Amino acid sequence: MAQRKAVYPGSFDPVTYGHIDIIKRAARIFDKVIVAVAHNEEKHPLFTIEERVALLKRATKTIRNVTVDDFGGLVVTYVKKKGIHTIIRGLRMISDFEYEFQMALTNRKLDDSIETIFMMPHESYSYVSSKLIKEAAVLGANLKDFVPSYVEKEILRKIKK
Numbered sequence: 001m002a003q004r005k006a007v008y009p010g011s012f013d014p015v016t017y018g019h020i021d022i023i024k025r026a027a028r029i030f031d032k033v034i035v036a037v038a039h040n041e042e043k044h045p046l047f048t049i050e051e052r053v054a055l056l057k058r059a060t061k062t063i064r065n066v067t068v069d070d071f072g073g074l075v076v077t078y079v080k081k082k083g084i085h086t087i088i089r090g091l092r093m094i095s096d097f098e099y100e101f102q103m104a105l106t107n108r109k110l111d112d113s114i115e116t117i118f119m120m121p122h123e124s125y126s127y128v129s130s131k132l133i134k135e136a137a138v139l140g141a142n143l144k145d146f147v148p149s150y151v152e153k154e155i156l157r158k159i160k161k
């Protein structure tokens, strides 16, 4: 039987418990999930692509059917190159909806054979965002409820530089 595969693309700058929650949920539905880190240099990420990939690999190492990769350019081009037709995105709040809706429809226009599926995280992660976590870290917040300890350590190392 054909394997059901999906790509979960994003910046993951860095990975949070919200992303990990979505990855775990997706791994229960699909035979194989590729978490794909977008190069996104125009977003001036705090972490390099290699660092973001390494943190995600560590976060997902116990989930057998998840792999981590990176990509540049259009997500639809990457997904198609992998022979996959499903994109997963997380929806936290209504505020995510407009952007995600636009992107899903743009991707559909670019390639009608690719479907975007939205998944909701556990409610305790619905307000967690990489951006706010980085801002909170600069102000000295404890990040233990938002990211694994090794991610917190890396954030602190970066912002102290």
Ligand code: ADP
Residues within 6 Å of the ligand: 009, 010, 011, 012, 013, 016, 017, 018, 019, 022, 088, 089, 090, 091, 092, 096, 120, 121, 125, 126, 127, 128, 129, 130
């Ligand atoms: P991007 O720059 O592509 O939005 P992000 O790393 O911010 O990259 O997010 C990747 C995907 O994960 C997006 O679909 C986003 O909505 C989702 N996401 C981010 N944080 C969470 C969270 N706490 N819970 C669920 N989904 C999330």
